[in-house]
Amino acid sequence: MPTWKKRPRGGQNRLARLRALPRIGSLKSRLLLTLLPMVFILLFLFTWLLGWGLSDLETKGAIAQSKETLMAKSETVSAWLGMIEEELQNVSYLLIDDPGKASFEHPYIRRLLNRNPVQFESFLFADTTGRALHSLGYLLNMSSNPHLNEAREKPEEFVFAGPVFSELSKKPVLEIWKASVDKNGKYRGAIKATVYLDYFSEVAAGLRLTGNGAGWIVTADGFFLSHPSASGALVDSVGPAIESDPLPLDERAAELLLCAIQSRCGGFRETLSPAGSKDVLIYEPIANSPGWFIGVTVDQSLFFENRRRIIGFILAASAVLSICIVLSLLYASKKLAAPLLALEKDIQKYGRGDLTVRVRPTGYREVLTIGRVFNEIAGRTERDFLDLEDVNHRLRETNEELEYANLQLQEAGEQQHLSMDRLNEIIALTSSLSESVIRKDESFLGNLLEMLMKLIPVTDFGSISVIEKEKWRFVHAVGHDLTALKKLDLSSSYLFWTAEPIVVSELLGPEHNSQVPPDLMEKIRKATRPIRSSIVCRLSLGAEKLGSISLDIAEGNPIDFTPSDLNIARSFSNVASAFLALQRYMVNQGKFQKELLLAMIKVLEFIDPYTKGHSENVASYCARIGEALRWPKEYITRIYWAGLVHDIGKILVPMSVLRKEAPLTEEEFETIKQHPVWGAEVLKTSEELEDLAKAVLYHHERWGGGGYPKGLFGEEIPLFSRVIAVADAYDSMTSNRPYREALPEWEAMREIERNLATQFDPDIGRRFLQVIARDRKTKNNL
Incomplete structure (x- = not known):
């Protein structure tokens, strides 16, 4: 692009030349100043005459309409008086005799x-x-x-x-x-x-002209029957019209009204209100009355509202007409100024960006001078514009560089946002670890595998597997056929094991699976997708093998794992190992508790041989009630254990009392009644057995009250305790005791049914009876 030499500025000289030029609008101004005054004078005279004529017609029409309204109200009052007089005449006939x-x-x-x-x-x-x-x-x-x-x-x-x-x-x-x-x-x-006088007040209140005004009724003596006082009552106005206070009339209007009363004719007057505002007073005599008049007082501005509108319309029309006249004059002046318009047309082309435009002025001397000066200025402006365009090109290049830098910043921000999302997912996953261990929920491992694949985007497929009792089992897989993998009977010795996470080529090749039988290896290949490269991470607890994680790249994918991917996989394998280790600990702890409780039950059976098998029976009945009530699996497990240990407190009851065949003394029975409390105290020593302790404590409470140890009533009794109460009572009645023989099943069922809603929860009791009835039917069929 050519470079331009710097030129001296001539702005001040150009401004001086422009100031010396005559004003472009001088021709139009002369024409408008000559014609407009005469046009506006004629328009003013026409507007005034038209407004005066129309307003006069409107005023006469408003007065005539107002009188018609008053006459209608007058006839209404006259009819009312006729009715009153007729009724009074009838009363006179009744009383005359x-x-x-x-x-x-x-x-x-x-x-x-x-x-x-x-x-x-x-x-x-x-x-x-x-x-x-x-x-x-x-x-x-x-x-x-x-x-x-x-x-x-x-x-x-x-x-x-x-x-x-x-x-x-x-x-x-x-x-x-x-x-x-x-x-x-x-x-x-x-x-x-x-x-x-309420009727007159209603008539006067409804008397409004053009939606406004205040009505009144006055007698021939000048007494108001109704007028618009502030209180709406006539207590202050029972007197002559010219002396009443407050009144709708000034003194002059009251005098005019008294004259009208004497002459018995209606009228229309413009007057002043006591407040000093201009009002209109209209009144008419009431026919068949003793000289009464009905009238209305209206604010002049409201009464002549239509007149004002007409005048406003005329003024608006005059304004529009004025505008039309001005536009006509402008059109005429435009015709006279044709040379200027031609000059304007050429200049507009220049204004649209064509800097090469030059005007061709014709006509008046002023136009020729303006055209010449414009062409000089346009030539200088074109040269200056070329210089500015060069600068603008450089600025555009700089702006493109800035936009590229801004785009990079945006991408960095998006990457940071993505990293934050992944961090939040990792935090949420690790936060759910403890809860998943307690619930024995293996979905934690599946979630861990899917999150790991998100963090290593090059991964196409993946799987996670565990070792249990010398067996290798797949827990979750992405891309592979998980259903088929879970059906395979795999020994733990088949698992490819590495001391550290490594990248392996062709994980399903013979060099990594020499111990797997060929037919089983073929099933594994059918259940998995073709793999080119894999990251294999061991899951372990010390030297013990717990499982494995595999992240796979499909055949045909040329991208490889990076050392960073390997480090991420190592971190997640440690989390999975910790999860499996915690699960093993929870399982071992649960086994120990179960064995300890079973040992205590064996001690109880040694102390009281009659209770042998009773705890197992009660536990079985409780579990079957839970199934009938459609409880979750974990609830059924807990109620089973609660039934199993419900009499654990009898260990602390003396053996002589437990084995006594004669009736118990009151003191011995009170000792027996303490066994739920002692059993609950034993169980509460473990936090994990607190729910069992609560169920054992209240299993001798009665639905209708009166049980022990607390005497609870209805739903105050814990749900587990109500279930144990039914199962315990039934098994006790159908088992031999030192003091009696076992009852037949049908008699025990009848006893349970008889005590529903008094000793037992009616809903739980009915469900239990349905379970026992099904058992008896099954036995009879066999």
């Missing part, structure tokens, strides 16, 4: 008083003298009541009084009077009904 207390108990009157929702608080009937009987039963003198006199003077009309505050219900109520006349038109008295 007999205005006594009993008449107030008439079902119709009681139904009115108890109606839900409650409307009538009470009734009162006044006779011609003014004496009155209340529906609650007390007498009043109403002769001076002005409303009673008014009702007497106008018998055809209903007289409304109130609202007043009721001492009876502690609520504001409305009183309605109606004169009672007989068929001849003679005055017989007057009926008064006291009505709650």
Whole structure:
């Protein structure tokens, strides 16, 4: 690539030239500054006229709709008044003949008083003298009541009084009077009904315009029947509208409302609320009422919400129209600025990376000047770019080297992660060694072989084998036919043995297997895959041969084992040898314990000849119960030994007591009852026999309680102890004793069944009886 000479920078001169150029947008600016002011003035006038006209139409429509709503509510209240008046007229007819207390108990009157929702608080009937009987039963003198006199003077009309505050219900109520006349038109008295104002509050509460506002109802005297006080009650507003507190009206609105009441006509007013906000006041008279009005107060901003939306829409439309006009002007200016657009097109090619582009300006003088300066700058930039490209090429080479180094670091990290995983697997394997020894689980050796093959990846096949009682047996294999290898009868002398781990070629060749019979060697070859090379590791305990590990490379695989592979195999063979050695120790220890326990049982049989064979029988019965209950093999083994040693404590009982044929004294029986405790104490000296000790201690407890030594009850008794209790009792009943002859089997079974749930666990007892029944059936068939 050519090298370029360093050139002096001319940036400051170029900036000075660019500043001296005229602005590219000057032509468009002149055009826009001339036309835009006139367009916006005309648009403003059009928007204002259109908004004023539409808002006026919307206002008139909203007022008309509001009045229709009020008229509908007015008709509802009028209908309600008609219903109340009709019901009061009916009550008047009921009381006119007999205005006594009993008449107030008439079902119709009681139904009115108890109606839900409650409307009538009470009734009162006044006779011609003014004496009155209340529906609650007390007498009043109403002769001076002005409303009673008014009702007497106008018998055809209903007289409304109130609202007043009721001492009876502690609520504001409305009183309605109606004169009672007989068929001849003679005055017989007057009926008064006291009505709650809850209905008016419900009507007013539901009165909302455009989903907003507060409704109210006012009487001809200027008393509010309902208005939106903060508490929702009318206790503070039982008075003239202009004096009530709180009110939905300011003083000017209240005066307008009183004028409307006097003129009996509806209206619409804009006013101020007591809080100073602008409100709309709309009201209408209630037909067939004594001069009542219904109205609503709405916040102006909510009432004229649609008007605001229309104005907003007009403004938005005006804005869109303005944008369209501006775009049109821009389009016109673009046409006028065609030379500039042609220049822009050439410059865009340069901006896309083609540094060889040069513009061909035409048109105005300003465009020609810009094109010439641009071509000068583009030429210098192209030369500078070539210099930069050379530098960039060197940077790319450096970056590739860094990426390669980073890739190597990643591979090292992955290898470290793999090593950590393998280390964790090794730790887990060694941690399970003790547990596998205790459980006599040979899967540990299989896991060890598979992990070793992972650590030595060149290995294709592998096997691990052990020596037991002069026999060579395969435990696990990978790649070979393990099933076939396990079927082979192999002597321990056939095993290829090395003092140290070594690499062997053709492990199955004649030089390493001269002691193996030819026919047996042929079976071994059929069960294994073709092998080129192997690592053979001995498994031993001192001089004793325990087994062998073989890691194999298949024929055709050219890769060989390394010294590192050999060291890894040596380490794992030591772990396998330790596992087998621990297993041998556990087996020998278990044999010693078993022989010791059997010796103690022989001593017991010498002391008490009648118990000879009893321990073996109980142990056998216990094992068969465990099998019937589908226990695991290790559980069955433990219950067998527990049954075998259940009477081991009788060694400490005096021989005279054990062999006594006469009935035992109370003191001698207490001595006999100590044998489970003594037996448990003997067995607890070994940690491995603690579960047997617990089973022996409680084998004389009773399911229903009352046994010894602790008197346990039900499932408090250990499971092994409950099994021994059944087996011990049955064998004792079917065996000879110094004090009695053996019972027949059927009688012993009946005794066991009779004592289920009292002496024996019912579930275990039934399973035992099923076992004995099967034995008897088998004997009979034979």
